[in-house]
Amino acid sequence: MHKRSGLMIALLVPILALALNAYLNSVQRASGEAVVLPIIGFDPRDLLSGHYLMYQVDYGVSTGCTAHGVEAAICLRPTRQLYLADALPADCDLFIRGYCDSSAAFNAGIERFYIPEAYAQALETKVRNKRGELVVSVDKAGNAAIRDLLIDGKPWKASVP
Numbered sequence: 001m002h003k004r005s006g007l008m009i010a011l012l013v014p015i016l017a018l019a020l021n022a023y024l025n026s027v028q029r030a031s032g033e034a035v036v037l038p039i040i041g042f043d044p045r046d047l048l049s050g051h052y053l054m055y056q057v058d059y060g061v062s063t064g065c066t067a068h069g070v071e072a073a074i075c076l077r078p079t080r081q082l083y084l085a086d087a088l089p090a091d092c093d094l095f096i097r098g099y100c101d102s103s104a105a106f107n108a109g110i111e112r113f114y115i116p117e118a119y120a121q122a123l124e125t126k127v128r129n130k131r132g133e134l135v136v137s138v139d140k141a142g143n144a145a146i147r148d149l150l151i152d153g154k155p156w157k158a159s160v161p
Contacts, residue, residue, distance in 0.1 A: 028145045032137030033094060035076060036150070039132045051120040053113045053127055053149070056105065057134065065100030072106060073097045073142055082106060097142035108144050110136060115149075119160045126151045126159065 039055040059074045064082045071085035075092035088095060098108035113134070115123055126132060135147040151159035 032139040035136050051117045065104045068102045070100045095142045096144045110144050122160045
């Protein structure tokens with residue numbers, strides 16, 4: 001009987017952890033303030049990770065990242081500007097936290113959007129032609145989560161055949 005209950009616990013713990021993680025991510029996407037940001041990108045077609053669009057987000061500021069791995073934040077309101085994480089002004093009421101990556105660009109962890117393989121080529125072309133935007137949910141702590149990918153102002157699913 002002990003082995004059976006141990007097996008049951010060993011199976012339930014990872015399932016509950018995954019369910020909790022999915023729930024917390026959906027709450028973050030639903031509860032944050034929606035921000036639309038333009039993107040430019042490409043599809044590297046990584047065989048291990050599947051099909052995804054990898055892009056650069058246009059935050060509307062010159063990056064100003066000077067050191068690799070430094071925590072930073074982009075204030076979106078009242079004025080758009082990049083700050084080191086510990087220098088974010090008190091009047092900034094909407095911001096995205098991230099870090100400066102090795103190419104001196106700001107990275108917030110929203111630079112990939114996974115897509116079905118059947119739509120990869122069509123979406124890649126549209127994003128390369130600067131027709132793509134992200135709808136990002138930003139919470140009060142500066143965490144960003146992707147809500148949707150827009151092509152010509154419409155959800156991506158409506159823009160592919």
